[in-house]
Amino acid sequence: MSKKLLLGDEAIAQAALDAGLSGVYAYPGTPSTEITEYIQGAPITAEKNIHSRWCTNEKTAMEAALGMSFVGKRALVCMKHVGMNVAADCFVNSAMTGANGGIIVVAADDPSMHSSQNEQDSRFYGDFAMIPFFEPSNQQEAYDMVYQGFEFSEKIGEPILLRIVTRLAHSRSGVEGKAQKPQNEISFSKDPRQFVLLPAIARQHNRELIAKENEFLKASEESPFNKYIDGPNKKMGIIACGIGFNYLMESYPEGCEYPVLKIGQYPLPKKQLAKLVEECESILVIEDGQPFVEKQLKGYLALGITVKGRLDGTLPRDGELNPDSVARAVGRENKQEFPASPIVEVRPPALCQGCGHRDMYTVLTETLKAEYPLHKVFSDIGCYTLGAGAPFYAINSCVDMGASITMPKGAADGGFFPAVAVIGDSTFTHSGMTGLLDCVNSNANVTIIISDNETTAMTGGQDSAGTGKIEAICAGIGVDKAHIRVVVPLKKNYEEMAQILREEIEYKGVSVIIPRRDCIQTLARKKKQQAKS
């Protein structure tokens, strides 16, 4: 088969399609979004009726995938790393139930936080759930891991985790595909209570899962994704995980002088590790993300073999790896020829000119500054987070999806006034609705602005689960209809917007203001598509 030029994300999607996928379940999040988008756009998806519609959040995605596995079919779940926190309840428990049809969970980590709140390393989740997990070093490996992964998941009867990082997800290279497999037929587990995690059953499952550890370890030791590459210089042995291996090879185009253990499948292959430790005087661990392997090898007291890596400063403690930091770690520092230019300034991203969030923030900041100087604005994650920067400097918080509704509630519970929330429509349905019910149930004195651009803009304009339903959702949750106010965020409406804001801040209870106008980027894209068809 011929090679296709694919992003890491696209390679994963293509592999899943080739491997007989029946459904992808996902909520958008950089750098994972393109996996689902690729599947949505693939002709086979419509032909074979493969589920690909966006989910409301990562937890609903994980649960639906488990349901698909329950009936014997193959499901893919995709999310950015912080999505794992949302999906964690089902994810960890899915290791307890085990899988019937194959499940692959893709967690896309973002070391260096190119577009994220933290740089948590999803390998800890794989370890925590006690299931095998994979870490590709290139797009072809990502393809192969997913293509074989469904079968492996079915063989061990467990979901598996694929951990990728931004540089793999968003980098393109040639990928060779494999033969198309059919989808699974519907079939059920022989054990009718496999998915019933009552304590008595769960205890049994837990012991069974622990008993599989040896099987998982053996699979790792025999895996083609874990490779021991010998080298003549035994002063140091190098463990290179995922794309860390590429940066190492970049420093050694002629081949590495030290023995190298390339890691792509976990749990760590004990046999190969033992060999490396036995033959080498010290160990260097190169891993993108947090020091997951390094910590395990070193141990808390660091009494065994010398282990170098992020913890002792051989590599930087935070941030993504790159060819320079790895070159430095092996004593082959790259030489800079031209100094950095002193006149180059940072150019932060900003809200688009003409964006409705801009109009919302203009009125909000002017009104609050002039009339409520003691205000606090709790915000959330989306394009509107850019209200943190110039010229608005409008928000006081951005923590995790949905926290913009519950944090002002806590502040109001503590006697603070005025507590204002700013949240986007997709974030609201992702995790804001439950918080709103808390607000309603305790009649919290909060003013919630749902800045509705009818899309999930930050991640590239995916469909938003609540489009057309936001007022009904708020009313259904119990917000008084008189205090659900819809406005069009345009300059000509500034006075009306300010007046509504005043009224709702003064109202002692839960009010929701919905400034609604299409995202200009999504609108432009839609128009372009319409013109095409």
Place this chain on the structure above:
Amino acid sequence: MKKDIILSGVGGQGILSIATVIGKAALKKGLYMKQAEVHGMSQRGGDVQSNLRISDKPIASDLIATGKCDLIISLEPMESLRYLPYLNKEGWLVTNSTPFINIDNYPSEEDLKKELDKVPHKVVINVDDIAKEAGSARVANIVLLGATIPFLGIDYETMRQSVREIFERKGEAIVEMNLKALAAGKEIADKHLQ
């Protein structure tokens, strides 16, 4: 053959369209390639860059190391300077001269010129003006691409072929306009080299 290329600009300027044409040409030549792109947060008026690596041998890293870049291609002059620490001694910088000013502390024209003057191997051109001459401001990226042809390590004919294939479905007029833009850019670089 190995070319490590950094493409830079401001979110929305369309650096990836340049990468697509080079990528297609590289594949035609049977070369290996890796291209690290930027998606997400940084698309909105912030600085964006892409690392494009092509070689006749397998490529290890997705990212280019300090001091190893052969060619910086930039749609914006200040952005071209951002990646100078990556340029190798013999490396070339090909940039659009028109600033994209969306920050208050954007450097003065004078300072920009002074800094660009320090780079020994460079082509600085006003691609927008030349694009308009070629038929439309929309082909500015292709003009810039044309100006990189002497430094790409891929022959002109293959680049033309790649442009043709990428714009084919938009009709012959669009293909011709883009080929004209490519030629105009190349001509400037050739003149510069003489």
